[in-house]
Amino acid sequence: MDTVLLLQNAMDVGEALLKSGAEVYRVEDSMDRVLRAYGAQRVDVFTIPSLIVASVQMAGERQVTQTRRILRTATDFTALTRLNALCRDICRETPAPEEIGRRLEEIVAAKPYSRGVLLAAYVLVAFSFACFFGGSWLDSLASGAVGGILFWVVRGLRGLKVSEVFALLGGAATAAAGALLLAGMGLGVQLDKVVIGNIMLLIPGLELTNGMRDLFSGDVLAGLLHIGEAIFLAMVIALGAAYILSLGGVA
Numbered sequence: 001m002d003t004v005l006l007l008q009n010a011m012d013v014g015e016a017l018l019k020s021g022a023e024v025y026r027v028e029d030s031m032d033r034v035l036r037a038y039g040a041q042r043v044d045v046f047t048i049p050s051l052i053v054a055s056v057q058m059a060g061e062r063q064v065t066q067t068r069r070i071l072r073t074a075t076d077f078t079a080l081t082r083l084n085a086l087c088r089d090i091c092r093e094t095p096a097p098e099e100i101g102r103r104l105e106e107i108v109a110a111k112p113y114s115r116g117v118l119l120a121a122y123v124l125v126a127f128s129f130a131c132f133f134g135g136s137w138l139d140s141l142a143s144g145a146v147g148g149i150l151f152w153v154v155r156g157l158r159g160l161k162v163s164e165v166f167a168l169l170g171g172a173a174t175a176a177a178g179a180l181l182l183a184g185m186g187l188g189v190q191l192d193k194v195v196i197g198n199i200m201l202l203i204p205g206l207e208l209t210n211g212m213r214d215l216f217s218g219d220v221l222a223g224l225l226h227i228g229e230a231i232f233l234a235m236v237i238a239l240g241a242a243y244i245l246s247l248g249g250v251a
Contacts, residue, residue: 002097003056003058003061005097006035006097007035007054007064008066009034009097009100009101009104010054011031011054011066011068012100013031013083013086013100014028014030014031014045014047014054014068015052015068016079016083016104016108017030017080018047018049018052018073019072019074020073020079021073021077021080021206022080023217024049024214024217024219024223025214025217027047027052028045028047030083030084031043031045031052031054033091034090034091035056037090037091038058039058040057041057041058041059042055042056042057043055043057044056047222048221049070049073049222049225049226050069050070050225051067051068051069051070052067052070053065053068054066072164076112078110079107079110082110083107086100086103086104118151118155119148119151119152122147122148122150122151122201123144123147123148124144124147125201126143126144126150126198126201127140127141127143127144127147128140129143129198129201130143130193130194130196131197133193133197134193135190135193135194136190136193138187139189139190139193139194139197140197142179142182142189142194143194143197144197145182146174146179146182146194146197146198147201149174149178150174150175150198153170153171154167154168154170154171154174154202157170164233165232165233168202168233168237168240169236169240170240171198171202171237171240172199172237172238172239172244173241174198175194175195175199175202175241176241176242176245176248177244178194178198180248182194191245195245199237203234203237204230204233204234205230207226207230207233208226208227210226211223211224211226211227211228211229211230214226
């Protein structure tokens with residue numbers, strides 16, 4: 001068994017989990033189980049939201065260590081489900097490292113949702129939140145229309161590989177500008193309802209949730225990093241929307 005290749009595959013699985021929105025303890029536990037399934041005598045995995053460090057020692061061999069820098073994460077529950085299933089299959093069947101790599105590539109390359117589905121989701125969520133927070137049907141329809149524009153703006157910024165900070169800043173500015181534009185056209189929409197309906201699409205709720213789960217599971221450092229990132233991104237979103245609204249004489 002090639003220990004270097006085995007550890008590399010485990011790192012690939014851990015990276016895919018983390019990039020798909022998995023909690024830190026899930027990443028560490030999955031990598032530990034995968035490596036021990038192949039007879040590892042000692043496994044040490046340290047994970048924070050932007051880094052994975054793992055060491056493994058097989059019987060009669062020297063310890064091997066690898067690190068992996070994580071630059072961008074997203075939320076993909078379909079990928080998480082398939083990756084969890086892959087980890088269980090690996091522990092049960094212990095396939096060759098090449099087979100692990102092949103199956104992992106299939107999961108990472110899969111695109112569960114088309115652009116049309118994602119666009120419809122943006123519109124529906126923006127419409128629903130505007131309605132939930134007390135907006136009229138006109139407010140909700142306006143919020144849904146701005147949500148469609150917001151989808152293309154955020155998608156375009158992320159496609160340019162800009163920092164997530166600037167992607168969310170641009171998204172928040174788009175939400176506020178769209179609301180101001182519709183109000184300026186005399187449609188009679190309530191600005192706050194349209195803005196909040198779209199801002200909810202940008203709120204980093206998963207970061208905050210994962211941070212709390214990491215704290216309760218004992219990963220204090222990772223939990224604080226997740227929570228700190230969520231708070232910072234929320235401030236960025238608020239800043240982007242408030243700046244545009246202030247230009248429109250609202251805030």
